[in-house]
Structure formats: structure tokens, C-alpha cells
Amino acid sequence: MSEKMKYCTNCGQQIKVKDKFCPYCGSKQPILNQPVSSSFNGGVRSSESSSMQNQFSGYKLNVSIPEPKSVMPNGDFKKDRIFRYRESMGFTNNPNIMVYTMNNYYKKMLLIGSYGILFNKNSVLCIEDDGLLLIGLNASGHFNGKNSFIPNERVNSIHVSNIMGVQLSITIMIDGKNMKLLSPRILVYCPWQKENVNKLVDKYKV
Incomplete structure (x- = not known):
């Protein structure tokens, strides 16, 4: 059974429902009466999911990594x-x-x-x-x-x-x-x- 997930209300990263603080930005998370399950993205278009994650900062934090992607260590x-x-x-x-x-x-x-x-x-x-x-x-x-x-x-x-x-x-x-x-x-x-x-x-x- 997959673990239920939600989105950080500050940075928009996907985190576990049980997380009281975001492991990415450290912000305190509200208690959800009806947590978002890990299957949530299956019913949302990727563009909508990206918009949901970006709205908290005003920046596009999940943009593609610059090409060409590096293969050398560091x-x-x-x-x-x-x-x-x-x-x-x-x-x-x-x-x-x-x-x-x-x-x-x-x-x-x-x-x-x-x-x-x-x-x-x-x-x-x-x-x-x-x-x-x-x-x-x-x-x-x-x-x-x-x-x-x-x-x-x-x-x-x-x-x-x-x-x-x-x-x-x-x-x-x-x-x-x-x-x-x-x-x-x-x-x-x-x-x-x-x-x-x-x-x-x-x-x-x-």
C-alpha cells in the first residue's frame, strides 16, 4: 500500500501526510482532515501539478535541469x-x-x-x-x-x-x-x- 502524500504549503514539494514540517524547506505544515493520497497526481494534468507546486514561491522550482546534463562527478x-x-x-x-x-x-x-x-x-x-x-x-x-x-x-x-x-x-x-x-x-x-x-x-x- 503506497504512502499518502501532500504538498508543502510553502515550497510546493510533495511530502508525506504525516510530516509536521517540510523536510525540504522546514516550514510547519497544517493538519489536513482529508489528506491527499499518493494517487492524486494520477487525476491531475502535469501542468496543473506544476502550477500547484510553483504557486507558493512565485518561482518555477521544478523546471528541467539544463542540457546537456552532466555525467562527470560533481x-x-x-x-x-x-x-x-x-x-x-x-x-x-x-x-x-x-x-x-x-x-x-x-x-x-x-x-x-x-x-x-x-x-x-x-x-x-x-x-x-x-x-x-x-x-x-x-x-x-x-x-x-x-x-x-x-x-x-x-x-x-x-x-x-x-x-x-x-x-x-x-x-x-x-x-x-x-x-x-x-x-x-x-x-x-x-x-x-x-x-x-x-x-x-x-x-x-x-
Whole structure:
């Protein structure tokens, strides 16, 4: 039996009915008296489903990944590809800050050792004029189409702190709930990371 699903009221991503907070953007979800089942999309045209998901942010978060799709590991870390992808979503200005981030997986690492990183959710965090854009990445460093946008009015605070000088802990409070991310200071295949991490520290360090 397939699990019942619903749509996040903030970013429009499809999530589980039982989720009280969206795993993509962190926003609190209303309690539905009649949850939407996983078969919902079967009765809705794809254009209608896309419109439903996009209406919450005003951006087209589920647009197609730019062609040609990269096959090389970490091939989507090129700045021009990220900017082109953002532009296709409707973002016209360059991001103020753009860094590679990972969900904080320390607890998983303690439980299952180095395999914990395989369960990690990765993204490029873009701090835009009007909110935060998270561009989803898979374990190979390619766009996975799971993007989220959190408008400024839902972001209560952003704080960063150093972890042993090699990476940052980023705490973003959204509607009173914390989303915690990690960001390495340097990535060999990502030349723009160091510069943007420094910008992040200058602006948001506790």
C-alpha cells in the first residue's frame, strides 16, 4: 500500500501526510482532515501539478535541469551551470552568497560510521535578495531537481560558527524551527566555495 502524500504549503514539494514540517524547506505544515493520497497526481494534468507546486514561491522550482546534463562527478558545480539553472527558475540577479551545503549528519555518522554520508542531503544554498534558494544535489554532485525556496519573511535568523577551522555549521531558523547545515570551507572542484564561505562568515558569524 503506497504512502499518502501532500504538498508543502510553502515550497510546493510533495511530502508525506504525516510530516509536521517540510523536510525540504522546514516550514510547519497544517493538519489536513482529508489528506491527499499518493494517487492524486494520477487525476491531475502535469501542468496543473506544476502550477500547484510553483504557486507558493512565485518561482518555477521544478523546471528541467539544463542540457546537456552532466555525467562527470560533481559536474554541476560549475558557476555558469548553477546560474543558468537559477535563471530558468526565474531568478534574475546574481545570488548575494552561494555555498555548497550538507544536512548535519553527525548523529547518523555515529550510528552507521562513514556510510552516514550516503544518506546526506546536499544542496547549493543561494542567499537571494528575497529569500533562500536551495538547489538539490545528489551524491554524485549533480542537480536532482529537488529545489526549495524560503522567502525572507519566514527566515527568523541565520547564524554560522566554525567547526575545527575546516567547515561551518549553519543554523537557519525558519518559522521558529532550526534547520542545520554544514558547509566545507574549501572544495577542490568548486573554486567559488572559499570566497562565498568567507562572505557567509563576515555577514552571519555569531
